[in-house]
Amino acid sequence: MSNDGVSATTLDPRLDFEAAWREWHRLHEEARADPHGFLAVTDLHWLTPGPQRFPDVPGEWHTGDEGPVVVLGAGGRLVIDGRQVQDRHEFGPIAERGGVTVGIEGGVLEVARRGGRDILRPRRPDHRLRVAYRGTATYPPDHRWVLSGRFVAFDSPRPTTVGAAVEGLTHVYDAPGQIEFAVDGVPLSLTAFNGAAPGSLSVLFTDATSGVTTYPANRSLAVAAPDEQGLVTLDFNRATNLPCAYTDFATCPLPPAENRLPIAVEAGEKTPYERLAVDSADRS
Structure with missing residues (x-):
């Protein structure tokens, strides 16, 4: 489900925080603009x-x-x-x-x-959305949004039904547990789904920036596998848009209701220029 496309092992461990983030973002953008990626869907x-x-x-x-x-x-x-x-x-x-x-x-x-x-x-590689793609705006990387959390497993995976970007469609995922963390002393939690790599997790969420500076329906965050104590790192600087932020031909899942954070996560990817252009045209 995650749209990360770039694993931590892809990156040079000698890079500092900002350089590592820039390299991750560059690789992520390259993967997004693949000739047969979702920007090419017609x-x-x-x-x-x-x-x-x-x-x-x-x-x-x-x-x-x-x-x-x-x-x-x-x-x-x-x-x-x-x-x-x-x-x-x-x-x-x-x-x-x-x-x-x-x-x-x-x-x-x-x-x-x-x-x-x-x-x-x-x-098709020559689809106008892919050809005209000019990158996705982001918040500047900020250490404040690299947070420690704890994964708490459910007694058994919990089937979780969520909506989709396409009206009337639903998705069902087995949620293995939730991640507990805090921002400025405010306790929060997110239901997690299984990630792309074995043992890893994927989180869908919205927050107070959704519909303001970030895409209103969802963002996604890939989380590396918990350690033996269940500890995880949530790096919201790497919160990414799903395909539905760019194209109406996507069937992306929406976050579970409990994953609507009451805080403003001013980190990660913002609303794509392409979606801003469509929304502006709809209002004119």
């Missing part, structure tokens, strides 16, 4: 049991218990595992939050499952 298609065609995707598609199926007509082709497919292809059932990427003319196609539904997302 559309979001929801598959149904009935056959459908889409103007930017080859073939006729449907889904059901057998998973997504495509029937390619004359001239249509996909590249799957290095092999050209020009007739019918069955993808098989796709696990929740799973997916495969196949080649299409001019880019790739993500075939995935989100919120219990199968989707298609074409990704």
Whole structure:
């Protein structure tokens, strides 16, 4: 779930605090602008049991218990595992939050499952959002926002249903526990989900800056695995936007209700320029 994309082990341990943060941010921005990353997504298609065609995707598609199926007509082709497919292809059932990427003319196609539904997302390197991307504004890195916390595990992982950036969609995650910490003497806690690396954690949150200087729906923070005493470090300087902050073709999860912090976390990434431009156009 985390959109960090850059592990601590990627960075040179000899770098000082600000230099390490700048290097992390540079690598994170490079990963975000990948030719087939989420900035390259051009559309979001929801598959149904009935056959459908889409103007930017080859073939006729449907889904059901057998998973997504495509029937390619004359001239249509996909590249799957290095092999050209020009007739019918069955993808098989796709696990929740799973997916495969196949080649299409001019880019790739993500075939995935989100919120219990199968989707298609074409990704093209020449998409205007990616081509015009100019980086994401951030707060200056500040030692004040590197906080110590303690991970408190639940007796058993707690299934947690959260909303999504797409109206009517929900996600369910197993929360292994919560992180307790304090800011200026105010005790706080955040429900944590499992992170990308084994044992690591991922936190979705909003705070008093949300909708003011930061994206209103969510931000994400990757947290390294707790030590033997359950101690963790929360470096909010590395709080990042999820894809939905940039594109309406994302299905990102929203934070659990208890992760709405009553304080202003003036650290990490701010609202993207692209979203500010869209909101400004909507108001005009």
